[in-house]
Amino acid sequence: MSQTEWHETQIRVRYKDTDRMGVVYYGNYLTFFEVGRTEFMRDLGLSYSSLEAEGYALAVTEAYAKYHANVDYDTKIIVKTAITNLTKVRVRFDYEVIDREENILVTGYTVHASINENKKAARIPASLRDLIEKSLK
Amino acid sequence: MSQTEWHETQIRVRYKDTDRMGVVYYGNYLTFFEVGRTEFMRDLGLSYSSLEAEGYALAVTEAYAKYHANVDYDTKIIVKTAITNLTKVRVRFDYEVIDREENILVTGYTVHASINENKKAARIPASLRDLIEKSLK
Amino acid sequence: MSQTEWHETQIRVRYKDTDRMGVVYYGNYLTFFEVGRTEFMRDLGLSYSSLEAEGYALAVTEAYAKYHANVDYDTKIIVKTAITNLTKVRVRFDYEVIDREENILVTGYTVHASINENKKAARIPASLRDLIEKSLK
Amino acid sequence: MSQTEWHETQIRVRYKDTDRMGVVYYGNYLTFFEVGRTEFMRDLGLSYSSLEAEGYALAVTEAYAKYHANVDYDTKIIVKTAITNLTKVRVRFDYEVIDREENILVTGYTVHASINENKKAARIPASLRDLIEKSLK
Numbered sequence: 001m002s003q004t005e006w007h008e009t010q011i012r013v014r015y016k017d018t019d020r021m022g023v024v025y026y027g028n029y030l031t032f033f034e035v036g037r038t039e040f041m042r043d044l045g046l047s048y049s050s051l052e053a054e055g056y057a058l059a060v061t062e063a064y065a066k067y068h069a070n071v072d073y074d075t076k077i078i079v080k081t082a083i084t085n086l087t088k089v090r091v092r093f094d095y096e097v098i099d100r101e102e103n104i105l106v107t108g109y110t111v112h113a114s115i116n117e118n119k120k121a122a123r124i125p126a127s128l129r130d131l132i133e134k135s136l137k
Numbered sequence: 138m139s140q141t142e143w144h145e146t147q148i149r150v151r152y153k154d155t156d157r158m159g160v161v162y163y164g165n166y167l168t169f170f171e172v173g174r175t176e177f178m179r180d181l182g183l184s185y186s187s188l189e190a191e192g193y194a195l196a197v198t199e200a201y202a203k204y205h206a207n208v209d210y211d212t213k214i215i216v217k218t219a220i221t222n223l224t225k226v227r228v229r230f231d232y233e234v235i236d237r238e239e240n241i242l243v244t245g246y247t248v249h250a251s252i253n254e255n256k257k258a259a260r261i262p263a264s265l266r267d268l269i270e271k272s273l274k
Numbered sequence: 275m276s277q278t279e280w281h282e283t284q285i286r287v288r289y290k291d292t293d294r295m296g297v298v299y300y301g302n303y304l305t306f307f308e309v310g311r312t313e314f315m316r317d318l319g320l321s322y323s324s325l326e327a328e329g330y331a332l333a334v335t336e337a338y339a340k341y342h343a344n345v346d347y348d349t350k351i352i353v354k355t356a357i358t359n360l361t362k363v364r365v366r367f368d369y370e371v372i373d374r375e376e377n378i379l380v381t382g383y384t385v386h387a388s389i390n391e392n393k394k395a396a397r398i399p400a401s402l403r404d405l406i407e408k409s410l411k
Numbered sequence: 412m413s414q415t416e417w418h419e420t421q422i423r424v425r426y427k428d429t430d431r432m433g434v435v436y437y438g439n440y441l442t443f444f445e446v447g448r449t450e451f452m453r454d455l456g457l458s459y460s461s462l463e464a465e466g467y468a469l470a471v472t473e474a475y476a477k478y479h480a481n482v483d484y485d486t487k488i489i490v491k492t493a494i495t496n497l498t499k500v501r502v503r504f505d506y507e508v509i510d511r512e513e514n515i516l517v518t519g520y521t522v523h524a525s526i527n528e529n530k531k532a533a534r535i536p537a538s539l540r541d542l543i544e545k546s547l548k
Binding site: 016073074 | 288289291305308310312321322323326347350
């Protein structure tokens with residue numbers, strides 16, 4: 001792949017997302033990553049819910065987040081998502097969470113293994129693979 | 138039933154439970170109610186997980202909470218739980234959440250309908266009914 | 275007030291919102307209520323975050339939810355919100371959560387007490403009261 | 412430091428922790444890490460809440476988790492926590508989450524920067540440093 005194409009999703013920080021420090025609790029960024037990749041896949045042409053309906057799932061095997069700056073309640077943030085690696089059975093998503101002034105808040109990635117309905121490792125379905133490969137070019 | 142027998146479960150407030158006000162987020166008390174009734178049922182002699190393993194579930198139909206006082210991170214709180222009503226298909230749990238000085242923090246209740254593995258209304262399983270009735274006396 | 279004016283906010287159910295039953299966890303509807311009233315207030319003309327910035331808060335004193343039907347991951351739901359009661363120091367919000375086929379999922383309400391920056395009971399600020407009264411007519 | 416001393420904390424998986432896959436949602440392990448390091452610090456002799464009461468905080472700068480196996484509702488899990496690195500301003504905690512058969516579920520780490528009440532970088536307070544150094548030996 002030549003150049004990363006970032007997909008963008010907007011999220012408004014909820015009161016529920018904050019903690020006593022007055023900022024988003026660190027673990028909640030993994031939920032924001034989830035929203036980012038869900039909307040990325042939907043725009044790719046294959047929603048994650050339809051993938052699960054077909055009996056496949058992308059089980060998380062790794063997650064990493066680096067925290068650069070904090071935001072508080074009611075802030076509009078943008079989750080930028082890209083697929084940065086693809087093997088027969090694994091896919092890696094990278095994320096950049098920024099605010100509307102383009103300050104970087106959190107960066108990170110998740111790695112997922114394709115599994116079938118018996119929760120066994122399985123090749124990434126061709127329908128998804130084709131869409132991803134097209135997006136990587 | 139004559140007199141309410143309260144079951145007690147202790148919970149330590151996590152950082153994750155708090156919000157920017159520096160207190161437990163209001164919706165999280167419904168999680169504390171869940172912990173209260175889970176431990177109540179376990180001590181009754183039939184854990185909720187084994188009930189689900191048998192194909193039954195107690196789907197929540199109503200939840201109410203009244204907020205009396207707030208607590209912050211790291212506080213040890215006690216969830217008092219009792220079953221206060223039982224019909225063929227429904228059971229009601231009442232809750233009192235207190236701190237260790239016995240200040241009342243939150244009171245409330247949940248109502249649950251018994252459903253079977255097809256998610257249809259079903260009589261409360263006899264195994265559970267017997268244990269509850271014994272506890273109500 | 276004559277007729278309830280419902281404000282509508284759309285939410286997409288996240289994977290994080292679901293539980294092992296394959297539906298939204300019951301406590302998470304209180305978060306959806308929060309989103310409903312936040313967007314309601316913003317559209318009224320006074321965002322809740324600016325109210326807190328002025329030193330006021332609307333502390334929750336009661337919350338109630340009645341569960342009519344379940345929804346699973348990725349469903350688009352609509353939170354309908356209205357203010358149904360207003361006193362010198364309290365305000366009540368009512369909610370109806372529906373899906374896009376207008377099936378009622380959850381109904382409920384929350385009651386809030388106005389407090390000042392010392393966390394003492396305080397009259398609802400005039401700026402907010404005026405906007406609410408205008409919306410109630 | 413010679414040999415890692417693991418501190419152990421037990422957690423019971425709540426219904427709230429699970430997702431539609433019937434296992435703990437991946438982001439919730441960061442909450443379990445929080446519980447692990449909170450109890451570790453308490454047993455070290457300086458609770459995190461008292462550290463914050465003194466005006467200090469350990470802001471998370473990085474978090475990583477590797478997912479080895481899943482667990483479902485009601486499982487008792489153990490969070491093993493150790494401090495594995497300490498500089499003037501940073502501390503790193505490592506985690507191993509296991510079940511009672513000692514199956515490894517999740518491993519990971521978090522890195523924290525010491526900040527003062529103005530949210531500026533600050534040396535780790537001597538009271539905490541002494542306790543950590545003693546534990547590292």
